[in-house]
Ligand SMILES: Nc1ncnc2c1ncn2[C@@H]1O[C@H](COP(=O)(O)OP(=O)(O)OP(=O)(O)O)[C@@H](O)[C@H]1O
């Protein structure tokens with residue numbers, strides 16, 4: 001018999017923008033109080049934003065669902081409502097069972113308390129007795145690999161350490177419902193793998209998991225159902241494969257090339273990406289690339305700064321990351337010149353991609369701050385070509401990279 005674990009009824013969440021984020025309880029109380037004194041208005045007050053609208057769905061106990069969608073789609077807001085970190089403006093969420101959650105770094109733990117104290121605090125919040133928590137304690141510490149820092153206040157933790165402990169707590173305190181937001185974005189690859197393994201275990205034990213991630217391979221491996229959020233509403237809800245392909249198709253529908261107009265982006269925004277140009281070179285037609293030929297990615301910005309870093313990742317048509325480029329990893333042939341204007345360019349002598357369709361995500365940072373992040377900032381097709389004299393044909397099902405190589409073949413003389 002299946003039972004409902006999570007029920008969302010017409011959830012909507014409105015944020016007032018330009019007044020900072022309201023992630024702490026104190027901020028929420030302050031917001032609640034100030035709301036009391038606002039005159040009721042017909043229509044929409046300026047500076048409000050609906051992060052979620054009319055979101056209704058049910059998740060059965062034991063279901064493992066992936067929530068996907070572009071930056072700003074409302075995924076984290078939904079998980080924050082489910083884990084009671086924030087209240088919905090309208091509608092309600094009902095959860096049946098003990099909830100463990102790992103949301104973005106910065107929520108869930110008390111910064112002044114040590115790692116050890118936070119483990120007990122979280123257990124108590126989940127309704128566990130002290131002895132029960134004690135029993136799990138060693139497992140949590142072993143999994144998190146942060147034993148040396150157990151008695152350090154978590155505000156001194158690096159984001160990687162924080163996520164290690166937060167995940168260990170969320171997954172080991174036997175939640176019946178596990179909510180995980182983007183854990184894979186932080187931490188090293190080995191730890192990410194360990195987290196995925198642990199989530200698979202939790203799911204295998206028949207517990208309910210909601211998993212938010214931009215990593216389609218991870219979502220696909222872990223989840224059976226998918227919910228695709230777009231602009232705060234449920235755009236698609238179905239099998240994980242159908243959901244991912246619907247999502248990837250909509251990434252391609254991004255209108256026009258005027259990236260400045262795009263609202264689905266993240267970052268401070270003091271510096272923004274306005275246009276991406278992809279071609280073989282300065283004088284070559286845009287958008288045409290071939291395997292084994294040169295390639296040039298140009299990013300036009302609203303301005304420039306000396307501590308600017310540009311990062312971009314190429315994804316294949318299935319949404320798997322293929323290659324990442326980062327201007328902060330210095331190479332001997334890099335050139336710095338004020339004459340480049342507000343444009344940063346990445347040149348490749350030989351494109352080692354197999355024929356097919358690709359997209360790129362772009363991030364701009366200045367200092368340590370994310371200024372702008374755009375998913376699907378540009379698309380490009382790679383045509384068949386030649387790599388050092390050897391033809392490269394289209395065989396996308398055998399992989400997306402091509403490499404210069406030579407054969408040594410025995411001859412039957
Ligand atoms: N505390 C807040 N105050 C004001 N606006 C907010 C707040 N939290 C989120 N928003 C806005 O609500 C919208 C949804 O944000 P949310 O963080 O839920 O998106 P997301 O799908 O998790 O995106 P990402 O993939 O970038 O993590 C965005 O436009 C965001 O700027």
Ligand SMILES: [Mg+2]
Nearest residue numbers: 075076077182
């Ligand atoms: Mg988010």
